[in-house]
Amino acid sequence: MDRELAMEIVRVTEAxxxxxxxxxxxxxxxxxxDAATTAMRTMFDSVTMKGTVVIGEGELDEAPMLYIGEELGSGNGPEVxxxxxxxxxxxxxxxGHPNAMAVIAVADRGTLLHAPDMYMEKLVVGPEAAGLVRLTDPIEKTIDIVAKMNNKRVxxxxxxxxxxxxHEELVTRIQNKGARVKLFGDGDVGASIVTALPRTGIDLFVGxxxxxxxxxxxxAIKALGGDMQARLVPMNDEEYKRCQEMGLEDPTTLLMLNDLVKGDDAIFAATGVSTGELLEGVRFLGGDLVETDTIVMRAKTGTVRYIKAHHRLNKKPHLVMPE
Ligand code: VTB
Ligand code: MG
Ligand code: MG
Structure with a gap:
């Protein structure tokens, strides 16, 4: 993948x-x-790449989506x-709540886990505790490890x-252990990322x-040098079978970061829609001027960029909400 692709992906999440x-x-x-999905699909057409959607969200809440298997991009360039x-x-x-964002991850063809739209149990830590924690450990033990590695008291x-x-039982156990919880309503991509970013005060993501x-x-966690582990939670026979059809022989096997994203060539970008833990939302500044904040990172180099952009909505009529 070309590093220029990172900037192209930013245009897509901004749109x-x-x-x-x-x-x-x-x-x-x-x-x-629908507005987000349509804008993404249109913007992707102009990106030089031969992309296939392997993760599209929406089935859980019957929302419009970019479909798994859909081809995106100009049709030439890197296969991703x-x-x-x-x-x-x-x-x-x-x-009108906080934490909404538009997000994309792009990686070399064949390197992203083809996970179906179902529940997944997850654990995320920052670089300090990377390699030392286990999703299968009791939460109390994980908290002790994270406290030690982040140089904090429990x-x-x-x-x-x-x-x-x-998560009620988990929350009680965390509190009984003496640690604190920070509860959020929606948006666990942003919550995972703030865990792995420096100086956010958040040490551990679970749930x-x-x-x-x-x-x-x-x-994103790969680009930040953090650690993540996960386990799919099929809720019925149908979901269990879907995992197997997607190539996961044992659907509830422990997935390490390298199982979720194989290899090093991955790009992550997110643009804030409403202001949250990670990013500021879209600001309508008057007239047709609109400001966005985006975070973009590459696993290969570990570079993290924050991009503030000014857009002229009059010049982007396809992105304007119909009257
Ligand atoms: C989760 C979470 C997402 O929706 O999928 C959640 O990963 C849905 O959970 O970040 P519930 O079924 O309990 O509502 C989000 O919060 C937003 O898509
Ligand atoms: Mg969605
Ligand atoms: Mg979502």
Whole structure:
């Protein structure tokens, strides 16, 4: 992959963010997701690559999506796998809540896990504790390891976790251990990334969320030098079979970071839609001027860039919400 591809991918996440941010707070999550998806699909056409979607999100909430197997890009250039969540946080946008973003991971063909749209149990740590933690360990042991490696007392360890009934027991155990939780409503790609970024005060990410979001996050965690482990959670026979059809003989096997993203050539980009832990959302500055914030990183070099951009919506009529 060319390093120029990183900048091309930024254009795609920016377009999706610009289009979907206009749907903030309107109570219309399908329309918001549709705007992001359409903008991404259109922008991808002009990117020099031969891409295939291996992760497309949407089935869980019957939202519009970029379909698995869909070909994206100009049709020449590097052969790549694409994992997308055009709008990570459709409900967020509908309700005007924080943490929504448009995200893409691109990697060499055949290197991203082809995970179906189902639940996945995940664990993420930053570079300090990389290689030392295990998803299968009791949470209390993991907290001790992270405290030691991050040079903190257990009482100062912060675990970020999605606020869901399914995590209640985990939250109680974390609190009984003496550590803190930081609960978030939606958007576990952003929550995973802030765990692996320096100086965010967040030490550990645990919990069960979307598998597509898991694979996309893994590309970023790799670029940040953090660690991630995961395990698919098939809820019924059908989901179990789908895992096997996708080549996972034992669907509940422990997946290491290198199983989620093989190799080193991966690019991750996210543009904020609503302001959250990781990024500022899209700001409408008056007139047709709009400002976006994007984070983009490459696993190969470990370079992380924050890109602030000014856009003129009048010159991008295809991204403007219909009257
Ligand atoms: C998860 C999480 C996502 O939606 O998929 C969640 O990974 C859905 O969880 O980041 P529930 O079924 O419990 O609502 C997100 O938060 C947003 O897509
Ligand atoms: Mg989505
Ligand atoms: Mg999502």
């Amino acid at each position: 999706a963010a610009l289009a979907s941010a206009q749907w903030m707070g309107r109570g219309l999550k399908i329309e918001a997701d 796998d694409i994992a997308v969540d055009p709008l990570e946080g459709t409900n967020i946008v509908a309700k 009482r100062d360890v912060t675990v970020i976790i999605q606020e869901r009934e399914r 069960t969320g979307g598998a597509p979001e898991g694979v996309i996050s893994a590309a």
